[in-house]
Amino acid sequence: xxxxxxxxxxxxxxxxxxxxxxxxxxxxxxxxxxxxxxxxxxxxxxxxxxxxxxxxxxxxxxxxxxxxxxxxxxxxxxxxxxxxxxxxxxxxxxxxxxxxxxxxxxxxxxxxxxxxxxxxxxxxxxxxxxxxxxxxxxxxxxxxxxxxxxxxxxxxxxxxxxxxxxxxxxxxxxxxxxxxxxxxxxxxxxxxxxxxxxxx
Numbered sequence: 001x002x003x004x005x006x007x008x009x010x011x012x013x014x015x016x017x018x019x020x021x022x023x024x025x026x027x028x029x030x031x032x033x034x035x036x037x038x039x040x041x042x043x044x045x046x047x048x049x050x051x052x053x054x055x056x057x058x059x060x061x062x063x064x065x066x067x068x069x070x071x072x073x074x075x076x077x078x079x080x081x082x083x084x085x086x087x088x089x090x091x092x093x094x095x096x097x098x099x100x101x102x103x104x105x106x107x108x109x110x111x112x113x114x115x116x117x118x119x120x121x122x123x124x125x126x127x128x129x130x131x132x133x134x135x136x137x138x139x140x141x142x143x144x145x146x147x148x149x150x151x152x153x154x155x156x157x158x159x160x161x162x163x164x165x166x167x168x169x170x171x172x173x174x175x176x177x178x179x180x181x182x183x184x185x186x187x188x189x190x191x192x193x194x195x196x197x198x199x200x
Contacts, residue, residue, distance in 0.1 A: 022181070022198035023139065025153050025160070031139035033131030035147035038072070038079050040064040040127050041134070047087050047124035055091035056126045059083075063095075063127070072099075072129070078143030080104045081129030082111035086121045093119060095126070100142040100169045104128055110168070139196055145171040149197065162197040165190035 023031075040063055045053050062068065063083070072078075081099030096115035101107040108125045115123035131143070141149065141164055149162065156175040161184035164171040172187025174180060181195045 022161070022195045025149065025197055025199050028139055028149055028162075028197045031137045032141060032146045032149060033079075033133065035143055035150050037132035038069055038077075038129055038143065039132050039134075040069065040083075041130045042127045043125055045126060048085065048126070049088040051091060052085060052087065052089050055089075056085050059085075059095055060127050076100075077129065079129045079131045079134075080107040080140065080142060082107040082125045083127040083129070084111040084115035084123045084125050086115065086119045087124050088121065089119070096123065097129075099129055100144050102142050102145070102164050102166055102169065102171065103140045104130065104134075106167050141171065141196070142169055144169075148173070153197075159198070159200040161195055161199075163188040163193045163195045165193045167192055 077099040080101045084096045098111040160175045161181050163184040170188050170190045174183035185193045
């Protein structure tokens with residue numbers, strides 16, 4: 001079990017989507033996780049000082065229940081997300097929670113940046129918000145973008161394109177007569193947006 005968890009942790013740490021050729025929506029749906037369930041996945045706490053470890057563990061214990069995960073979902077939080085704390089705080093700092101990014105790696109980086117900006121000190125990620133049954137896959141999208149593909153993609157006429165930003169929570173769709181991959185990238189509004197799904 002320890003080896004399996006170590007392997008999962010390594011896969012999470014390196015899980016930043018790589019730009020590849022777009023896939024059609026049928027192939028995309030096979031890659032994406034359920035848009036309904038999210039779990040809290042604790043990370044190692046070695047980066048935290050002894051005074052912070054206890055406070056971090058207590059906070060994560062309160063967050064990880066199924067009821068709390070449902071409250072997070074109702075409030076608009078979703079995978080991929082990360083929970084960060086100052087590494088040498090006094091134990092009273094609230095967690096910095098970033099969610100709805102397009103990969104675990106992007107969520108970790110965004111949470112660390114936001115935590116360090118808010119606290120003026122070094123931060124580390126203590127847990128991730130992941131889809132239930134997470135594994136590294138060729139296509140990863142935020143929970144909001146996943147829900148759009150799973151539940152509403154078939155609405156409207158061809159062609160259809162979805163673009164996403166590997167480093168942020170941005171994504172965009174272009175549908176219908178005259179739609180193009182370039183329009184989807186423009187609606188995504190980030191310089192690193194790439195087309196992930198194309199039905200023509």
